[in-house]
Amino acid sequence: MPTYESDVCIIGAGVVSAMLAERLVELRPGLAITVVEAGSSLFDVPARMEARQRALDYGENAWPGDFLDDQVSGSEGLVGFTMAVGGLGLRWGGACNRFSEEDLRLKSQYGLAMDWPIEWAELEKYYCQAERRLNVFGEPSPYPEDKRSEPYPVPALALSYNLQTLKSWAEKSGIRFSALPMAHNLRPFGGRGACCLFDTCGQVCPTGARYSPDYTFRQLLAQKKITLHDRTLIRRLVVGDDKPVVVAAHAVHRDKPEQAVEYRARTFVVASGYTWSSHLLLLSSSSRYPNGVANSSGLVGCYMNGHKFISGQATADLELYPGQNMSYSLISREFFRCPPDRPFVRHDTRIWENPGRGPRLRDDSGRLQLGDEVIADWRARAKRATIRLRAYYDVHTDKESRLTLHPTARNKYGDPLPKITHRLDAASEAREAATRAHIVSVFERLAKADNGKLVSTGEGGYLDHPAGGCRMGTDPATSVCDGYGRTHDHENLFVVGAPTLPTAGCTNGTLTFAALTLRSAEQIAGDQRRS
Numbered sequence: 001m002p003t004y005e006s007d008v009c010i011i012g013a014g015v016v017s018a019m020l021a022e023r024l025v026e027l028r029p030g031l032a033i034t035v036v037e038a039g040s041s042l043f044d045v046p047a048r049m050e051a052r053q054r055a056l057d058y059g060e061n062a063w064p065g066d067f068l069d070d071q072v073s074g075s076e077g078l079v080g081f082t083m084a085v086g087g088l089g090l091r092w093g094g095a096c097n098r099f100s101e102e103d104l105r106l107k108s109q110y111g112l113a114m115d116w117p118i119e120w121a122e123l124e125k126y127y128c129q130a131e132r133r134l135n136v137f138g139e140p141s142p143y144p145e146d147k148r149s150e151p152y153p154v155p156a157l158a159l160s161y162n163l164q165t166l167k168s169w170a171e172k173s174g175i176r177f178s179a180l181p182m183a184h185n186l187r188p189f190g191g192r193g194a195c196c197l198f199d200t201c202g203q204v205c206p207t208g209a210r211y212s213p214d215y216t217f218r219q220l221l222a223q224k225k226i227t228l229h230d231r232t233l234i235r236r237l238v239v240g241d242d243k244p245v246v247v248a249a250h251a252v253h254r255d256k257p258e259q260a261v262e263y264r265a266r267t268f269v270v271a272s273g274y275t276w277s278s279h280l281l282l283l284s285s286s287s288r289y290p291n292g293v294a295n296s297s298g299l300v301g302c303y304m305n306g307h308k309f310i311s312g313q314a315t316a317d318l319e320l321y322p323g324q325n326m327s328y329s330l331i332s333r334e335f336f337r338c339p340p341d342r343p344f345v346r347h348d349t350r351i352w353e354n355p356g357r358g359p360r361l362r363d364d365s366g367r368l369q370l371g372d373e374v375i376a377d378w379r380a381r382a383k384r385a386t387i388r389l390r391a392y393y394d395v396h397t398d399k400e401s402r403l404t405l406h407p408t409a410r411n412k413y414g415d416p417l418p419k420i421t422h423r424l425d426a427a428s429e430a431r432e433a434a435t436r437a438h439i440v441s442v443f444e445r446l447a448k449a450d451n452g453k454l455v456s457t458g459e460g461g462y463l464d465h466p467a468g469g470c471r472m473g474t475d476p477a478t479s480v481c482d483g484y485g486r487t488h489d490h491e492n493l494f495v496v497g498a499p500t501l502p503t504a505g506c507t508n509g510t511l512t513f514a515a516l517t518l519r520s521a522e523q524i525a526g527d528q529r530r531s
């Protein structure tokens, strides 16, 4: 069987893997790092523009070849579908909000869920580092609790006319808003282009302005700093007979399925996202580890989490001209904090211009409009604006909120596929109605100004920014890994990013996954120095 040796073997090539590989190279030049990714390298930058156009014209997948049919079909629940070099980071919108100190102290402040094994001041340093690497733009929050030790690397993109109008409207409620921080280049940076307002950030960014991990990997490869094995699925981690350390990872290359491949390394890092990290640990069972690797607590795959959300549509007597960078929005952090003596509710609040009501060449009767008529028609229709609102809110999950191995569904190599079932804990269930009522009242408060009206609300049917499954903690009986992602059971095995989160906050998670991973990188590099 072909065997590849390295100092560090990283499994998965998404955002957190890119952050980790880049940081390890800086900390320990010369380290032999192998990144193994199940999906393909979709490095074809010129094709991005064409893929975008086809996605817009025909609704085609903007990233052809980015998912492995036999891994995803048959899996159950909210499974991470993008498997390629870049992972879900090929498609993310780039919103980069920080969590808040409360997320780390839910147990001690509110008697809920658990505390994270890390101090806020410590995490904040790594937020700064992650923001620098992702080249996040943003503006200081108006809330003093959001104090930062460093300014944003790039000042915020100026608000469009629409967002300026919406900010003045929303702030009449007394709730303060800022520009959404985003990992979008306003000038070329990191080998990627600048934002040209293509406005398809959540699908494909043709210039690479929105941070995309494939660029980081391409650069590390060009500089010969890492080895990348794509189209190679790690199927099992193997623990040695003498000591509880992981000695190998067994894999299959998708183009040569008949031949097993072995990876040997001093340190293994599972950077496989919220679905496939727990899945791999569970798949790695053996007679000595019947419940899988790193699972003496029995908690691998448990406490899968994320946040719930409520959306709304409001109308108001504002003139908006939709289509001015629809991905950009306003955020308020007013409700990130909840006084401990009040019913618990925490959420972010986002406001966007709403699609529709753009300029048009034909009027309602189908008559062609030309020249000034187009503008006059647009102005007339833009008199009363529709506004999009959303709140991600903090919920906590039960131990039985779980990723398990599917009892019947298998991939083409015969390995059981994952099944994810999210379940809220009793306290979160009990406060659902009150949380909903609170958020709707916030939307109504916002919608009051300028003859505004909240016209509809709707609840998301899934947990967004999913995480969990290998939660971190100080006690090996109640967590899978420590605050650095080092598994309690195997000192040379780390899990990084989303799976390690005990709880998923009330705003986008990727910046937090990246910050925690950068902190892990120092431990991983430190281990290499010692061994």
Ligand SMILES: Cc1cc2nc3c(=O)[nH]c(=O)nc-3n(C[C@H](O)[C@H](O)[C@H](O)COP(=O)(O)OP(=O)(O)OC[C@H]3O[C@@H](n4cnc5c(N)ncnc54)[C@H](O)[C@@H]3O)c2cc1C
Residues within 6 Å of the ligand: 011, 012, 013, 014, 015, 016, 017, 036, 037, 038, 039, 080, 082, 083, 084, 085, 086, 087, 088, 089, 090, 091, 092, 093, 094, 095, 096, 097, 202, 232, 233, 234, 235, 271, 272, 273, 274, 276, 277, 280, 465, 497, 498, 508, 509, 510, 511, 513
């Ligand atoms: C449409 C969309 C918009 C989003 N927008 C935002 C946003 O604005 N802000 C935000 O914070 N988040 C956003 N997200 C979420 C964000 O994309 C993810 O949190 C982030 O990309 C996760 O990165 P990751 O590296 O942890 O995992 P992943 O991206 O899942 O990467 C894991 C990689 O590991 C590989 N892998 C898995 N198992 C194995 C194995 N056994 N062997 C080899 N390789 C393996 C996978 O193929 C995959 O490529 C969005 C997501 C989507 C889908």
